[in-house]
Amino acid sequence: MSDTSPDEAKPAANEPRTEADILADPRLRELLAGYQPWSQDSFLKSYAHVLSDLHYQGERYEASLEYLLRQHDQEAYRQIWAIQHQKLFDLECQWRAGLVTVPGARLTADFEDWHEAIAACDVIAPISPEELALFDAFLAQLTDPEDLEPDDLCHDFWRYRSYPDLHGEDDADDTLTPWTDYWDMRRGTAYLRTLPNRRGELERHYEQAAYAERRRQRAEAVATPPDPRPNAPSYGPEFDTLVREFLRRFEPAAKLRQFETKKELLAYEASDNAGDLEVALERLQEAGQAVIPIEAHADWRQAVIQAGNRYYLDQLRAALPRVYEDYCQRISLGISLTPPREKRRYRKCSHFEADEPIIREGRRALGEPDDLNF
Incomplete structure (x- = not known):
């Protein structure tokens, strides 16, 4: 025994x-009694x-299926914050023009800080069902997912405000996003983009006054003859030209050939078709057994890219109701909202903390009160 x-x-x-x-x-x-003994x-x-197998891999199988079923939820949740960015920009345009007061807004820099932490911004109302429906309609008419970049909206807004003289020029990279254009067209808010930037101009006036005072107080440096030689390039076409010359003169011929080969490969990888096709194929592979229609096209790569884009955008739309329900539930329960994959900007201080000293310095230089009441 x-x-x-x-x-x-x-x-x-x-x-x-x-x-x-x-x-x-x-x-x-x-x-097993009903089966052959052998x-x-x-x-x-x-x-x-x-x-x-289930003991060691079972949880991974469940997680993988959960990912496949909800793989677009996280991205859809990130994208709906474009609505809040847009509403904050609308409010900022009015505040800059002096048409409204905004609690907590002391400088234009406050809006930059709110854009970068949009989930914690409490000067705009939560996303409404009507606003979500408008965003869904925007997704429905899109053909290129590249038009969806909510993390960059605050930068686009800043650039648009910072370079007003370029508005309307064909070659100027100052246009607002397709989402803003769609929002303005549907909600009649395009006039907000033409309002005067009185507050921004005042802040710029004080900044210039501060810098002028610094220049006045700065002792003139001892004059030294300027060096007429240009700086050696460290990137770009001039750098490549100089590298080729060095390789031709000082290295074996194979090195120059390899350098040119590398440039050809980089050019291929940077081409729209190469990168877009790879992304489209990855998206279509993740579709599993779903049947994805591919429309006829003279270039099969473009047909695949368009099919991948349409599938991705359709999946974002399908995820919107789920992520919005979660969004509303978090608000009702008092749970903080943090967009997933929000870009982290590591700063020593906020935009407001960076701008306040120079503006107050400018006011002092002009003999005005040392405060932000202007």
């Missing part, structure tokens, strides 16, 4: 059942393999 007790024969809690344990289990044998051991051995 074995000295091992029944409890000791059982596998540890963190280990799967052994094949021997399964073969000796009378409960399993009873369920096949029962074969089944039980396969069953032991299944149990072992």
Whole structure:
């Protein structure tokens, strides 16, 4: 008789059942009584393999399926914050023009800080069902996911405000996002973009006064003859030209050939088709067994890219109701909202903390009160 007790024969809690344990289990044998005896051991051995696989990989299978079923939820949740960015920009345009007062707004820099932490911004109302429906309609008419970049909206708004003289020039990279254009067209808010930037101009006036005072107080440096030689390039076409000259003069011929080969590969990888096609194929592979229609096109790559884009945008739209329900539930429960994958900007201080000293310095230089009441 074995000295091992029944409890000791059982596998540890963190280990799967052994094949021997399964073969000796009378409960399993009873369920297999209706099958040929010779096949029962074969089944039980396969069953032991299944149990072992599920023990070690079961949670991963569940997580993988959850990802496939909800893989677009996180991105859809990130994208809906474009609504809040837009509403904050609308409010900022009015505040800069002096048409409204905004609690907590002391300088234009406050809006920059709110854009960068949009989930914590409490000067705008939560997303409404009507606003979500408008965003869904925007997604429905899009053809290129590249038009969706809510993390960059605050930069686009800043650039648009900072370079008003460029507005309307064909070559100027100052246009607002497709989402802003769509929002303005549907809500009649385009006039907000033409309001005067009185507050921004005042802040710029004080900044210039501060810098002028610094220049006045700064002792003139000892004049030294300027060096007429240009700086050696460290990137760009001039750098490449100089590298080629060095390789031609000082290195084996193979090095120049390899350098040109590298440039050709980089040019290929940077081409729209190369990168977009890779992304489209990845998106379509993640679609699983879903049938994705591909429209006819003279270039098969463009057909695949368009199909991948449409599938991705459709999946974002399908995820909107789920992520909005979660968004509303968090608000009702008082749970803080943090957009996933929000770009982290590591700063020593906020925009307000960076701008306040120079503006107050300018006011002092002009003999005005040392405060922000202007």
